[in-house]
Amino acid sequence: MVVLVGYLLYLNYNSQNALQKMSASQFRTSLNSWSEAFNYFLVERENDIRELAASDFVASYFINKSIGMSVKYGLQESRHIIERRFSHFTDATGDKKPIFSALALRDAEGAVVVFSKDANSRIEADDFDFSDNTFKIVRSTDPSHSIEALLEITASVWINEKIAGSVVGLVSIHELYRRFLPKQALQHVSESYHLVSLTNYSGLYSMICSRNLDNSMLKNYFQNEQSSWTDPSRPADGPIIPDSFEIIRFPFDKDGLELIWLVDKSLLYHTGEPHRFLLVFGTIVISVMACAFIAGKQYVKSLSLVSRLDIFTKLKEQIEKKNVALLDEMKQRQAIEEELRELNEHLEKRVRERSKELNKALSRIFLQEKLASIGHMAAGIAHELNNPINFVQINFNTLQTYFDHLLKLIFLHRKVAAESSAPSHYVTALSKFENQIGIDSVLEDIPVMFDESRQGFGRIAAIIEAMRNFSRKEQQNVTDVDLNKCINDTLIISRYEYKYCAVIEKHLQNISTVEGIAEQLNQVFLNLVVNAVHAIKGAEDIKEGRIIIRTWQESNHVCCSIEDNGTGIEKKDIPYIFEPFYTTKPPGKGTGLGLSISYDIIVLRHKGDILVEKKKDSGTRFTVKIPIAARRDLLLLPVPAVQSE
Amino acid sequence: MLKRICLITMLLAGSLACANAGEERIDLDTVRKNGVLRHLGVPYANFVSGDGQGMSCDLIRLFAQRIGVDYQYVETSWSNVIGDLVGQKVSPDGENIHLLGETPVRGDIISNGLTVLPWRQKVLNYSKPTFPTGVWLIASSTGENRPIVPSGNMDEDISNVKKKLKGKSVVGIKNTCLDPSLYDISATGADVRYFQGSMNDLAPMVIGGDIDYALLDVPDALVALEKWPGKTIVIGPVSQPQLMGVAFRKESLELQAAFDSFLTELKANGEYAELMKQYYPGLSYYFPDFISGQD
Numbered sequence: 015m016v017v018l019v020g021y022l023l024y025l026n027y028n029s030q031n032a033l034q035k036m037s038a039s040q041f042r043t044s045l046n047s048w049s050e051a052f053n054y055f056l057v058e059r060e061n062d063i064r065e066l067a068a069s070d071f072v073a074s075y076f077i078n079k080s081i082g083m084s085v086k087y088g089l090q091e092s093r094h095i096i097e098r099r100f101s102h103f104t105d106a107t108g109d110k111k112p113i114f115s116a117l118a119l120r121d122a123e124g125a126v127v128v129f130s131k132d133a134n135s136r137i138e139a140d141d142f143d144f145s146d147n148t149f150k151i152v153r154s155t156d157p158s159h160s161i162e163a164l165l166e167i168t169a170s171v172w173i174n175e176k177i178a179g180s181v182v183g184l185v186s187i188h189e190l191y192r193r194f195l196p197k198q199a200l201q202h203v204s205e206s207y208h209l210v211s212l213t214n215y216s217g218l219y220s221m222i223c224s225r226n227l228d229n230s231m232l233k234n235y236f237q238n239e240q241s242s243w244t245d246p247s248r249p250a251d252g253p254i255i256p257d258s259f260e261i262i263r264f265p266f267d268k269d270g271l272e273l274i275w276l277v278d279k280s281l282l283y284h285t286g287e288p289h290r291f292l293l294v295f296g297t298i299v300i301s302v303m304a305c306a307f308i309a310g311k312q313y314v315k316s317l318s319l320v321s322r323l324d325i326f327t328k329l330k331e332q333i334e335k336k337n338v339a340l341l342d343e344m345k346q347r348q349a350i351e352e353e354l355r356e357l358n359e360h361l362e363k364r365v366r367e368r369s370k371e372l373n374k375a376l377s378r379i380f381l382q383e384k385l386a387s388i389g390h391m392a393a394g395i396a397h398e399l400n401n402p403i404n405f406v407q408i409n410f411n412t413l414q415t416y417f418d419h420l421l422k423l424i425f426l427h428r429k430v431a432a433e434s435s436a437p438s439h440y441v442t443a444l445s446k447f448e449n450q451i452g453i454d455s456v457l458e459d460i461p462v463m464f465d466e467s468r469q470g471f472g473r474i475a476a477i478i479e480a481m482r483n484f485s486r487k488e489q490q491n492v493t494d495v496d497l498n499k500c501i502n503d504t505l506i507i508s509r510y511e512y513k514y515c516a517v518i519e520k521h522l523q524n525i526s527t528v529e530g531i532a533e534q535l536n537q538v539f540l541n542l543v544v545n546a547v548h549a550i551k552g553a554e555d556i557k558e559g560r561i562i563i564r565t566w567q568e569s570n571h572v573c574c575s576i577e578d579n580g581t582g583i584e585k586k587d588i589p590y591i592f593e594p595f596y597t598t599k600p601p602g603k604g605t606g607l608g609l610s611i612s613y614d615i616i617v618l619r620h621k622g623d624i625l626v627e628k629k630k631d632s633g634t635r636f637t638v639k640i641p642i643a644a645r646r647d648l649l650l651l652p653v654p655a656v657q658s659e
Numbered sequence: 660m661l662k663r664i665c666l667i668t669m670l671l672a673g674s675l676a677c678a679n680a681g682e683e684r685i686d687l688d689t690v691r692k693n694g695v696l697r698h699l700g701v702p703y704a705n706f707v708s709g710d711g712q713g714m715s716c717d718l719i720r721l722f723a724q725r726i727g728v729d730y731q732y733v734e735t736s737w738s739n740v741i742g743d744l745v746g747q748k749v750s751p752d753g754e755n756i757h758l759l760g761e762t763p764v765r766g767d768i769i770s771n772g773l774t775v776l777p778w779r780q781k782v783l784n785y786s787k788p789t790f791p792t793g794v795w796l797i798a799s800s801t802g803e804n805r806p807i808v809p810s811g812n813m814d815e816d817i818s819n820v821k822k823k824l825k826g827k828s829v830v831g832i833k834n835t836c837l838d839p840s841l842y843d844i845s846a847t848g849a850d851v852r853y854f855q856g857s858m859n860d861l862a863p864m865v866i867g868g869d870i871d872y873a874l875l876d877v878p879d880a881l882v883a884l885e886k887w888p889g890k891t892i893v894i895g896p897v898s899q900p901q902l903m904g905v906a907f908r909k910e911s912l913e914l915q916a917a918f919d920s921f922l923t924e925l926k927a928n929g930e931y932a933e934l935m936k937q938y939y940p941g942l943s944y945y946f947p948d949f950i951s952g953q954d
Contacts, residue, residue, distance in 0.1 A: 074888030081800055081892050086809040086945075087816075088795070088893030091884045094941035 049264035067169035067181040076178040100130035115186040121179040163187040217278030396481040480506040494527035504539040516559030525567045541608040542576040549580025577635035687913035696723040699766030704879040705938040706772040714938035715770040751778040769906035774836035785904035791946035794898040807895040820895035824849035827871040837874040
């Protein structure tokens with residue numbers, strides 16, 4: 015019951031409060047709408063004046079006048095036409111007042127040419143000096159009439175890009191108020207403050223004034239001129255004190271004019287006074303009833319608690335026992351969970367390691383297949399080139415033999431010509447032709463050219479042979495391998511890599527052959543030579559690249575070292591250089607597998623060793639040691655053929 | 660000379676009377692008997708708009724009400740308007756006329772700004788003046804023609820206007836108040852031309868540049884200034900002030916008297932002034948004496 019009463023009181027208060035807020039909001043909206051309507055009205059009137067100023071009948075007057083038409087013969091009619099058109103705006107229709115109290119056309123000198131006004135208006139053309147373009151307060155020449163406030167709106171008349179005159183419209187501010195605020199009660203015109211004020215409702219005042227009238231001037235106006243308000247309909251709510259009013263300004267689009275609203279703050283802000291009593295009363299009643307309700311409820315509750323206390327005690331003992339059992343069970347579960355967690359971590363670690371190895375193996379297989387196909391193709395090309403080179407070489411030898419015979423024939427001809435009694439002009443012609451072709455130089459150069467060509471054929475044959483050695487599949491078996499030959503083949507193959515950047519120094523001793531797979535060892539040496547070339551290319555401060563290759567024998571090992579004067583290897587990188595995919599080269603320059611595979615071939619397959627050392631001055635030295643006898647089972651395992659990083 | 664003109668006038672009047680002798684005399688009683696007043700009108704300025712509206716239509720409509728008959732508007736043309744009233748085709752010759760044969764009578768009264776001209780008075784009776792007028796010379800505002808400066812003397816103003824006409828083309832309408840021969844325009848050395856169309860088309864001819872000058876009577880010139888603002892200008896007068904009136908057959912004396920009585924009453928009670936103000940609001944400036952009743 016109490017809650018219901020309280021709830022109803024609350025609802026009543028809320029609804030009334032909301033209504034007052036809504037009313038205040040609507041009031042503000044109304045003010046804004048009124049202001050917009052005022053402004054729109056004035057803008058439309060400005061458009062009226064502009065249209066009149068731009069009309070052809072107004073222009074006609076000035077054109078006719080400028081041409082020389084006289085008032086007596088026609089020009090007066092132009093005025094009449096304008097006056098009639100103006101009268102559409104200034105004549106009252108029925109009980110409606112006209113839009114403009116007066117309209118005037120002035121010429122460029124300011125003289126009034128046409129003047130049209132509302133028949134009921136007190137305005138006369140003589141009342142104006144037309145010097146102001148914004149706000150005008152006119153005191154009629156008729157002393158029986160009071161002050162009339164007018165807004166002046168002017169638009170220039172342009173003829174041939176010159177101002178020929180102007181159209182002036184006068185809007186009655188009283189009429190403006192009447193159109194938009196029909197409940198007006200008081201109008202007061204202040205010449206001193208240049209404003210017109212009106213009251214519309216109790217607590218609401220509005221005024222149209224020049225825009226430069228600030229709040230302090232507004233207060234002064236109320237203090238100084240309020241006593242002169244003599245309108246009997248003035249509300250009897252005492253003098254206006256601006257501080258108790260909110261001032262809302264609405265600047266018009268028309269220059270220099272402003273609409274000011276003075277609104278009693280009680281109209282805008284909800285004070286809640288009508289509901290205060292209801293609110294306090296309701297609060298007290300609800301408080302008293304709530305206290306009684308709580309006290310009664312507490313008493314009943316305590317009786318119930320006592321009766322239940324024994325039951326709670328027994329339940330508590332049972333719960334404690336169960337708690338102990340649960341704690342033991344929990345400890346056991348924690349121990350098992352710990353073991354499971356460690357097991358999981360171990361398994362995850364193993365999985366990660368295996369995954370890493372698997373990834374590396376997959377990468378190697380991929381590269382192996384890729385490079386094996388390239389090698390296979392190179393073997394095919396070498397095979398195809400070998401045959402034509404062979405018959406070119408054979409033909410070349412035959413050609414040289416033929417040429418030797420021809421040379422001998424030429425020498426014999428020359429000798430016969432010199433010794434015979436042939437006519438002198440034949441000898442002379444022969445001698446002349448020999449001079450033309452430079453026969454002595456030809457005879458001297460031909461043997462040299464044949465020698466150089468033969469050497470070229472030899473080099474081509476050697477390259478092809480080397481390529482076949484590098485890629486021959488039938489060499490994937492274990493043979494006695496001469497490391498010196500491997501090195502020579504490697505240098506032939508890699509000549510293109512080093513010939514423009516490094517000089518090769520070979521110090522190859524007589525060494526034993528080793529048991530191994532020549533193709534794999536060729537791959538190792540090629541990797542090392544190409545790495546040396548890259549290191550030299552990467553060094554900026556060396557004058558001449560140099561790669562020194564040595565072979566020698568140590569008891570049951572054959573050794574080979576390849577050193578360069580290139581950039582060298584950072585000390586921190588040395589422990590990792592034989593790891594797969596580790597590279598210090600820029601992205602895209604190396605796979606990181608060359609040294610890894612070399613290590614695999616030498617150490618894992620041939621049971622040898624491969625060492626790296628950073629030289630003191632600059633560069634790197636790799637040393638390969640291979641046992642003379644190898645384990646054949648290991649050698650026959652497949653190895654990827656990565657040639658360089 | 661005066662005797663000769665009087666003789667010719669009497670002969671013509673006699674001829675007209677003889678020509679209509681075979682027909683019923685049309686006067687006020689005939690109109691009342693017929694129950695309709697037939698208003699002959701030519702569309703012109705604000706007098707007759709062509710659809711039965713205009714100052715003349717309003718005036719005759721009021722008169723028909725006064726005499727208790729229906730009003731009927733009968734449209735005609737400047738060349739036929741007199742014949743349609745008197746039943747004889749009439750051709751002017753200076754201040755004289757020639758009768759060219761019979762034609763059906765189509766109306767009882769002419770009212771559309773008919774200027775009082777001597778030759779018309781030979782075949783028509785005019786009411787008391789209904790409208791002040793005069794003839795002005797107008798030109799296009801875009802040409803080089805410029806108005807005269809008023810001297811204060813009408814004769815001098817007319818002379819100054821005529822001085823501007825030498826070698827220029829001037830258009831008017833034959834057998835109307837705008838006939839250049841009435842104002843001796845050809846003596847100025849102007850290239851006089853006659854227009855076959857409506858009077859309402861004279862101003863557009865000037866605006867279009869087809870002709871240098873046109874003759875317009877004052878009411879029509881005022882209409883042209885409003886209708887084509889900035890396009891036409893008034894050079895000055897070519898005639899002294901003239902008058903317009905409502906025309907009747909020579910024998911319709913009772914009808915004419917009834918109208919004169921009606922007009923006098925209308926002027927006295929101010930209705931006529933309102934009518935003029937409605938259709939020619941600017942006219943009072945140019946003819947203040949007429950409007951004030953001192954004509």
